[in-house]
Amino acid sequence: MRKKGLIFVVSAPSATGKTTVIKRFLEKHNRDFVISVSATTRSPRKGEKDGKDYFFISREKFREYIKKGKFLECARVLDNYYGTLKETVVEPVNRGKNVIMDVDVRGARSIKRKIKGSVTIFLVPPSFRELKNRLKKRKTETKKDMKQRLELAKKELKEKDKYDYIVINREIGEAVNYMECVFKLEQFKKYEIK
8 A cells, every 4th residue: 555645734924934945845855745836816926937836816716716625725815815725735645745835824724634644834933023124125015015914924923833843944954954854753654634
C-alpha cells in the first residue's frame, strides 16, 4: 500500500516573509514537496502568474466553486476571497506526494479539522515593528490597506499558539532550517482526509 503524503499548512501575517521562506524551502525540497496553489479573487501583483502564484478567478466563479464544495477551505480577507481547492491537496497526497500550503489562520483551522495529522506551522516576524517595516518596504499597499493589514496581523498573531510549530523569521536561511527540522520530525505521520 502506498504511503500518503505529508501536509504542511503554513500561515503568517502579511509581510512576515512566508512566501520567500516557502520558496526557499521548496528550492531545497522540490523533489519532496509540491505546493498547493490557492485561488483568489484579487488582482495579480507585478510578476505573479496565474496557476503558479495563484489561480486568479472572478468572484462569480469563486462563489460557484463554494456552492459545488470544491474548496478545502476558503475565506474573505479584507476585500478579496482566498481558498484552497481540494484537488490541489487531495490528489497529490493520495499519490504519496507531500504538499505545502500557504493559508491564513482561518484556513489553517479548517484544514486541521478536515485533515487529521496535518502539520501546522505559524511563521512570525522578530517583532511587530519589523513586520511594519517589511510591509512598508513592499510598497504594494495603500495607507488604508497597510493599516488594515497591520490590524489583521495583530489578530492573527494571537492565534500562533494553536499551531503545531512556531517559526521566527529573523533571517530567511534560519527559518528555512527550522522548516527542514519540522520536515524531518514529521515524515512518518499518517493522514485521514474527510
